[in-house]
Amino acid sequence: MYKSEQLALSLKHLIESGVWKPNEKLPSLRQQAETSGFSLITVMNAYQELEAQGLIYSKEKLGYFMTEDPNTIKIAKTVILNEKIEINSTIFRYLKSIQSEDIIPFGIAFPDSQLLYSPKLMQTLGQRAKHRLSYEQMPSLPPGNLDLRKLIAQRYCMQGIPTDPSDIVITSGGLDALNLSLQTLTKPGDYILLQETVFYGAWQATEHLGLKVITIPVHPEHGLDLDAFKNAITHYPIKVCLLMLNSQNPIGFTVSDAIKLQLAKLLQEHQIYLIEDDVYEELYFGHKKPLSMKYFDQQNRVLHCSSFSKTLGAGFRVGWVYAGKFSESIQHLQLMSTLSVNSFIQNALAEYLSHRYYEKHLKTLRNTLKRLKNQYYQYLIKNLPDNCQVHYYPSGYFLWITLPAYIDGNRVYHHMLEHKVSIAPGSLFYRSEKIPHHIRINCSFELNDKTQNALDLLTQYIAHYESNP
Amino acid sequence: MYKSEQLALSLKHLIESGVWKPNEKLPSLRQQAETSGFSLITVMNAYQELEAQGLIYSKEKLGYFMTEDPNTIKIAKTVILNEKIEINSTIFRYLKSIQSEDIIPFGIAFPDSQLLYSPKLMQTLGQRAKHRLSYEQMPSLPPGNLDLRKLIAQRYCMQGIPTDPSDIVITSGGLDALNLSLQTLTKPGDYILLQETVFYGAWQATEHLGLKVITIPVHPEHGLDLDAFKNAITHYPIKVCLLMLNSQNPIGFTVSDAIKLQLAKLLQEHQIYLIEDDVYEELYFGHKKPLSMKYFDQQNRVLHCSSFSKTLGAGFRVGWVYAGKFSESIQHLQLMSTLSVNSFIQNALAEYLSHRYYEKHLKTLRNTLKRLKNQYYQYLIKNLPDNCQVHYYPSGYFLWITLPAYIDGNRVYHHMLEHKVSIAPGSLFYRSEKIPHHIRINCSFELNDKTQNALDLLTQYIAHYESNP
Numbered sequence: 001m002y003k004s005e006q007l008a009l010s011l012k013h014l015i016e017s018g019v020w021k022p023n024e025k026l027p028s029l030r031q032q033a034e035t036s037g038f039s040l041i042t043v044m045n046a047y048q049e050l051e052a053q054g055l056i057y058s059k060e061k062l063g064y065f066m067t068e069d070p071n072t073i074k075i076a077k078t079v080i081l082n083e084k085i086e087i088n089s090t091i092f093r094y095l096k097s098i099q100s101e102d103i104i105p106f107g108i109a110f111p112d113s114q115l116l117y118s119p120k121l122m123q124t125l126g127q128r129a130k131h132r133l134s135y136e137q138m139p140s141l142p143p144g145n146l147d148l149r150k151l152i153a154q155r156y157c158m159q160g161i162p163t164d165p166s167d168i169v170i171t172s173g174g175l176d177a178l179n180l181s182l183q184t185l186t187k188p189g190d191y192i193l194l195q196e197t198v199f200y201g202a203w204q205a206t207e208h209l210g211l212k213v214i215t216i217p218v219h220p221e222h223g224l225d226l227d228a229f230k231n232a233i234t235h236y237p238i239k240v241c242l243l244m245l246n247s248q249n250p251i252g253f254t255v256s257d258a259i260k261l262q263l264a265k266l267l268q269e270h271q272i273y274l275i276e277d278d279v280y281e282e283l284y285f286g287h288k289k290p291l292s293m294k295y296f297d298q299q300n301r302v303l304h305c306s307s308f309s310k311t312l313g314a315g316f317r318v319g320w321v322y323a324g325k326f327s328e329s330i331q332h333l334q335l336m337s338t339l340s341v342n343s344f345i346q347n348a349l350a351e352y353l354s355h356r357y358y359e360k361h362l363k364t365l366r367n368t369l370k371r372l373k374n375q376y377y378q379y380l381i382k383n384l385p386d387n388c389q390v391h392y393y394p395s396g397y398f399l400w401i402t403l404p405a406y407i408d409g410n411r412v413y414h415h416m417l418e419h420k421v422s423i424a425p426g427s428l429f430y431r432s433e434k435i436p437h438h439i440r441i442n443c444s445f446e447l448n449d450k451t452q453n454a455l456d457l458l459t460q461y462i463a464h465y466e467s468n469p
Numbered sequence: 470m471y472k473s474e475q476l477a478l479s480l481k482h483l484i485e486s487g488v489w490k491p492n493e494k495l496p497s498l499r500q501q502a503e504t505s506g507f508s509l510i511t512v513m514n515a516y517q518e519l520e521a522q523g524l525i526y527s528k529e530k531l532g533y534f535m536t537e538d539p540n541t542i543k544i545a546k547t548v549i550l551n552e553k554i555e556i557n558s559t560i561f562r563y564l565k566s567i568q569s570e571d572i573i574p575f576g577i578a579f580p581d582s583q584l585l586y587s588p589k590l591m592q593t594l595g596q597r598a599k600h601r602l603s604y605e606q607m608p609s610l611p612p613g614n615l616d617l618r619k620l621i622a623q624r625y626c627m628q629g630i631p632t633d634p635s636d637i638v639i640t641s642g643g644l645d646a647l648n649l650s651l652q653t654l655t656k657p658g659d660y661i662l663l664q665e666t667v668f669y670g671a672w673q674a675t676e677h678l679g680l681k682v683i684t685i686p687v688h689p690e691h692g693l694d695l696d697a698f699k700n701a702i703t704h705y706p707i708k709v710c711l712l713m714l715n716s717q718n719p720i721g722f723t724v725s726d727a728i729k730l731q732l733a734k735l736l737q738e739h740q741i742y743l744i745e746d747d748v749y750e751e752l753y754f755g756h757k758k759p760l761s762m763k764y765f766d767q768q769n770r771v772l773h774c775s776s777f778s779k780t781l782g783a784g785f786r787v788g789w790v791y792a793g794k795f796s797e798s799i800q801h802l803q804l805m806s807t808l809s810v811n812s813f814i815q816n817a818l819a820e821y822l823s824h825r826y827y828e829k830h831l832k833t834l835r836n837t838l839k840r841l842k843n844q845y846y847q848y849l850i851k852n853l854p855d856n857c858q859v860h861y862y863p864s865g866y867f868l869w870i871t872l873p874a875y876i877d878g879n880r881v882y883h884h885m886l887e888h889k890v891s892i893a894p895g896s897l898f899y900r901s902e903k904i905p906h907h908i909r910i911n912c913s914f915e916l917n918d919k920t921q922n923a924l925d926l927l928t929q930y931i932a933h934y935e936s937n938p
Contacts, residue, residue, distance in 0.1 A: 030509075040499075040509060092801055095610060113606035122598040122605075125813070138582045139783040141564060172641055172786075172807040179806050204805045224692035313606030315812035317641075328818035332561055336673045337648050338641040342811045344594070 004045035007038055011046060015055050020066040026056060026061050052212070057236055068236055091200050091428060098422035104445070104454040107413070109249070110314045111397050111444035115368055118312055122358040125348045132146030133347075140343040142331035144170025147350035152320055161294050167322055169330045170346060172281040172338050174307035174319040178242070179205050181275045181303040181321055184329040185240045186211055192233055193241040195224075197430045197438075199249045199277065202242050210249075214238060223253035226262055234268050240273045246290045247280035250429045250440040251400045252393035254290050262298035274302045279319070281364050282311050285370040285394040300324045308349065311362060316345050360464035369397050369444060376443035376455070383459040403437040407465050412439055415461055421454040480515060483696055484524050489535040495525060497532050521681070526705060536704055559668050560897060568893035573914070573923040574734040576882070576891030579783045580719070580866050580913035584837055587781055589826040594817045601857065602816075609812040611800035613639025613789070616819035621789055630763050636791055638799045639815060641807050643748040643788040646676050647711070650744045650790055653798040654709045655680055662701055662710040664693075666907075668718045668746065671711050683707060692722035693733055693749035702739050709742045715759045716749035719898045719909040720869045723759050723861035725800035733765035743771045748788070751780050751831050754839040754863040769793045775934045780831060785814050838866050838913060845912035845924070852928040866913035872906040876934050881908055884930055890923040 009331040020026060032043045049062050050056045056064045098107045099131065119298075143149065149165040156163035166385060178201065184191065188210030194202055196215040206213050214236050219225035224245065232238065245255040245263075255263075267274055276293045284290055294304040307319030318341055323330045334340065352358060373392075376399055380390045389402040403409065409425040416423050426438025445451050489495060496504065501512045515535050519525045525533045569578045614619065618634040625632035640646040644821070647670065655661065657679030663671055665684040675682050683705050688694035693714065701707065714724040714732075724732075736743055745762045747879065753759055763773040772795060776788030787810055792799050803809065821827060845868055849859045858871040872878065882894040895907025910927075914920050 089801075092797070092804060095804070099610060110607065115603060119601075122601075126595045126598035129591040129598065132586060132588075132591075138579065139778075139786070141568060147718045175808050176806055201805065208805050245470050309608075314608040314808075315606045317608070317807065317809065317811045328561070332558075333560060333677075335564070336670065336677050337645055338786065338807060339644050339783075340786065342814060344814065345811060453779075 003038055003042045004049065007036060007042060007046035008049040011050060012053075012055060015050070015066065022066055023069040024066050025062070026064040026066065059237060078423075091204065094428060097417060102420055103417070104421040104451060106441045106443075106445070106454065106458075107424045108442055109424075111310060111365075111369070111442070112446070113313060113315075114446075115365055115444060116311065116313045118352075118357065118361045119350065120355070120361070121312060121352045124352045125345075127349070128344065128348050138171075138343060139340045140346055141340050142169060142334040143323075143327060144168075144341055145343065145346035145350055148346050148353070149320075151350060152384075156294065156322065159289065159291065159295065161292070163322065166327060167324050168264075169321050169323045169327055169334070170341050171305075171307075171319045171321055171330075171334075172341050173309055173314070173317040174277065174305055175201050175319075176338065177305035177307065177319045177321040178202070178275060178277055180330045180333050181305060181323070181326070182206070182209055182211075182240070182242070183333055184323075184326050185273050185275070185303070190239045191236050193229075193236075193238045193243075193272075195243060195248070197251060197426075199244065200428045202277070203431075206242070218248075218251060218253070222259055223248060223255045224259055224263065226266075226307075229263070230266065233266065233272060238270075238272055240275060241267070242275045242277065243293075244277045244280075245293060246278055246391070247283055247396035249280065249396075250398055250424065250426075250438075252391060252396055252398050254284070254393065254395055257291055260291065260293055261296050264293060264298070264302075267297075267301050268299055272301065276302055276304045276369040278304055278306045279310050280396045281306055282367060283366060283396045285366060285373075290395075294322055311358075311365065316349075317341070318345055318349060329383060370394070371397065372396060372446070373443050375447055376441065379447075379455060380441075382460070383455070383463075385463050388462065397442055399441045399443050401439050401441065403439065403462065405435065405437050407435075407437050407462065409436045409439045411466075412458075412461065416454075416458060419454075419457055421457060421460065473510045473518065476505060476515035477518040480519060481522075481524065484519070484535065491535050491537045493535050494531070495533040495535065517573070527768055528706065529920055544877065548717055558672065563893075563897060566886060571889055572886070573890045574919060575910045575912075575914070575923065576893045577911055578893075580779060580838070580911070581915070582780070582782060583915075584834055584913060585780065585782045587821075587826065587830045589824070589830070590781060590817065590821045593821045593888075594813075597817050597820070605813045605816060607808045607812060609639075609815055610809050611638060611803040612792075612796055612811065613637075613810055614815035614819055617815050617822070618789075619817060620822040625763065628758065628760065628764065629779065630761070630911075634790065635796060636793050638790050638792045638796055638803070639810050640774075640776075640790055640799075640803075641810050642778055642783070642786040643746070643774055644670050645807065646774035646776065646788045647671070647744060647746055647784075648789040649799045649802050650774060650792070651675070651678055651709070651711070651794075652802055653682075653795050654742050654772070659708045660705050660706075662698075662707045662712075662741075664712060664717070666720060666895075667711075668713065669897045672900075675711070687717075687720060687722070691719060691728055692720075692724045693732065695728060695735075698732065699735065702735065702741060707739075707741055709744060710736070711744045711746065712762075713746045713749075714762060715747055716752055716862070716865035718749065718865075719861060719867055719893065719895075719907075721865055721867050722863065723753070723833050723864055724782060726760055729760065729762055730765050733762060733767070733771075736766075736770050738769055741770065745773045747773055747775045747864045748779050750775055752835060752838060752865045753857045754835060754842075759864075763791055765831055780834065781818075782826075785818075786810070787814055787818060839863070841915070842866060842868070842912050845910065848916075848924060849910075849928070852924070852932075857931065866911055868910045868912050870908050870910065872908065872931065874904065874906050876904075876906050876931065877903045878908045880932075881927075881930065885923075885927060888923075888926055890926060891904070892927065929937075 029040055029043050032038045051058060057067055106343055149168040152168050153163040153165045190211055190213055192211045193214050194205050196217045214232050216225055216228035216232050247254055274293055278292050292304050293302045302420050304322035376394050387404040391400045410427055413423055415423040424440040427436035498509055498512050502509045526536055527533050618637040621637050622632040622634045651674055659680055660683055661675050661680045662683050665686045683701050685694055685697040685701050716723055743762055747761050761773050762771045773791035777785060846861050856873040860869040878894040879896055882892055885892050893909040896905035
């Protein structure tokens with residue numbers, strides 16, 4: 001055992017024996033070093049370990065403080081941040097494993113590319129390629145193609161969100177938008193709040209940037225648990241939240257306007273920034289597009305990230321962030337990484353969006369996804385054992401399934417992969433020491449003999465699952 | 470003055486008075502804190518300041534040591550790394566200033582897009598857009614399109630560099646390749662070696678990643694100064710070099726094979742990695758493509774970065790890195806940032822490169838650049854005052870001009886911009902407290918009335934430059 005672990009352990013005993021009151025300041029690093037006889041570095045490491053365990057927290061320049069009685073903090077949980085390579089490798093291996101063309105891709109994150117095919121967009125691309133347009137070869141430097149930014153800004157305005165083209169920065173897909181936003185708003189060691197079950201990209205990015213992650217659980221009814229949120233921001237010096245509130249990946253819920261309004265007030269009161277991952281915003285089944293947090297944002301505290309990846313094709317790698325006053329910082333980061341986004345595609349998208357083609361395409365896409373999701377849902381609730389719960393929400397193309405606690409989602413994933421069917425195991429989306437008994441199904445593929453057969457295999461395996469194979 | 474600056478200053482006096490011998494260990498942080506009465510943090514800051522000034526150096530876990538007599542180390546210079554925002558903002562403002570369409574763009578980094586226009590590539594793009602190819606919409610996950618990687622690998626093989634497609638990772642342009650390579654090989658605080666005068670992207674990236682930069686001057690005859698290089702790697706624990714050796718930006722030189730071989734031996738001996746920025750590799754005017762350092766690399770110590778930006782169009786944002794054993798690390802980073810590169814363009818490039826179109830296109834491009842560079846060079850040596858030096862090298866499309874020491878390149882830049890002509894001031898490429906008396910001219914634009922007029926303006930301004938305006 002390292003000295004710092006030894007010290008952390010003995011301090012933990014002191015904490016549990018109630019030596020310090022909630023929010024009481026702990027001895028300074030220097031004091032602790034003198035008392036304990038350990039070096040300053042050892043003391044620092046021990047404090048950081050306790051902080052990572054959620055037992056104490058730090059305030060800049062003021063030192064370390066006791067959290068509320070750790071036993072009462074059941075809602076907000078910290079995550080220990082030393083598994084960087086392991087997590088990333090898991091996801092890496094997962095993504096590689098499901099890439100093969102002969103695999104039924106229920107596990108992938110993208111909708112069936114057949115549904116995203118827009119003849120008009122490809123026609124536009126083809127026409128642009130015919131003419132000797134010199135600016136296709138020129139990079140459109142940050143913040144990106146002005147016409148495209150104007151059209152994106154218009155779409156915000158149509159929802160009642162005042163937007164200027166200069167608020168928008170075009171990025172290399174939605175993931176790039178998230179990552180640039182995180183880099184702009186945080187520095188290593190900052191606290192960030194995530195949903196407990198969330199798109200794995202969020203885990204990767206926060207770990208890579210050395211952020212301290214606080215999670216709040218998903219509310220079974222409302223999606224976002226406001227009490228847990230309040231609890232978390234009261235107990236930890238959270239600087240930024242990264243949340244999905246519309247058609248959340250992997251679960252699928254959309255948070256109500258009432259709760260979004262409350263959330264906006266809390267962000268304002270506590271001066272916390274929100275990075276909103278809203279890449280599924282267009283895939284609602286109802287009559288009205290759900291509002292983004294940007295609608296409720298009075299203080300420029302929300303960076304809204306979205307993309308064309310889930311509507312026109314993830315292969316294009318075009319996303320954006322409503323960056324507002326952070327536009328310049330984000331552009332600075334682009335000048336050191338991707339420089340800009342493919343100008344040929346940006347030009348074509350700008351032309352395409354200036355007609356009504358996109359709206360028509362989206363309407364068809366939504367109708368198709370709605371039909372398919374219903375078909376999959378009906379099939380699954382009919383054929384899965386009663387002790388499985390299929391979570392249906394009227395948007396997107398994921399179905400999140402809670403299996404009985406004894407069924408290991410990872411085993412389901414490995415078994416199905418042997419039969420050339422991919423599913424996404426719950427373990428990609430949360431961290432738990434319990435058996436990860438969830439799976440996510442992509443239901444954007446037409447039901448035909450092959451996909452139907454794959455679903456049969458899945459439901460049969462689950463129905464006859466034996467806990468000790 | 471901060472306490473740490475005060476302490477650094479008094480320690481500097483001690484150093485200059487010769488209290489410590491070269492390579493002697495300095496008092497530990499703790500000892501120094503006790504002796505001086507300053508806090509540990511203050512001492513740490515003071516030591517880091519002295520390190521940044523090149524007076525002392527650190528070895529992991531061993532503490533700080535005196536450098537060789539600092540007065541003798543004239544060749545290798547350290548650069549103080551606290552100007553992050555300032556440098557980046559300068560480049561940002563510069564790039565914004567020259568973007569307008571009505572400016573004669575002698576300052577831009579890209580060749581005239583007219584020259585990069587390849588009808589066959591655009592035809593390929595157009596044809597692909599016509600067919601309902603579902604995989605255009607699908608992201609081609611890292612390491613990128615296999616056919617494209619095969620064709621890139623073939624080009625290495627043709628030069629005698631054994632390459633497997635799995636060695637190559639497709640990136641969002643050459644800058645992304647450099648940045649991903651840097652992130653893979655370094656952690657904050659590591660020492661990196663750069664050329665003293667170099668593409669500004671290198672400065673930005675190293676600063677952003679918190680690296681300690683050691684520079685070596687450009688050798689007036691050979692481009693790379695091997696003695697300075699040896700001196701630098703002997704005195705500093707350099708982990709990575711980032712160098713341009715073919716058609717170097719901004720100066721233009723190409724380093725000889727003999728020197729590259731020596732360099733490869735030194736990298737091997739000292740176990741140093743090289744990130745080679747080779748984006749101008751195809752723009753040679755001679756009969757044979759210059760070899761990259763990858764050719765001389767026996768130990769997988771070279772990450773070779775290149776792109777199609779200088780040959781087919783920077784707007785496409787497609788580059789690559791010969792990553793070898795680092796392929797997986799780089800892909801991990803991509804999974805957290807851009808995810809992948811536009812698959813539509815990758816597919817089209819793969820098809821295009823599989824024919825001989827690219828070779829023909831390159832041949833025409835080289836001939837045109839050669840003709841233009843000669844025209845500009847002849848004009849400039851005829852019309853610039855004799856005390857100006859125009860550096861001509863037979864490759865690329867940049868002319869680097871050394872002005873007399875009293876002419877401020879920044880003033881030339883500002884003056885020309887008022888007349889709607891951009892040039893690149895030397896200050897973008899090096900850090901100096903002296904007047905930056907260099908400018909870089911992009912000579913890839915056909916000489917017509919407009920460009921000729923712009924050159925007239927430039928040469929006249931320099932000829933009649935008055936040091937006190």
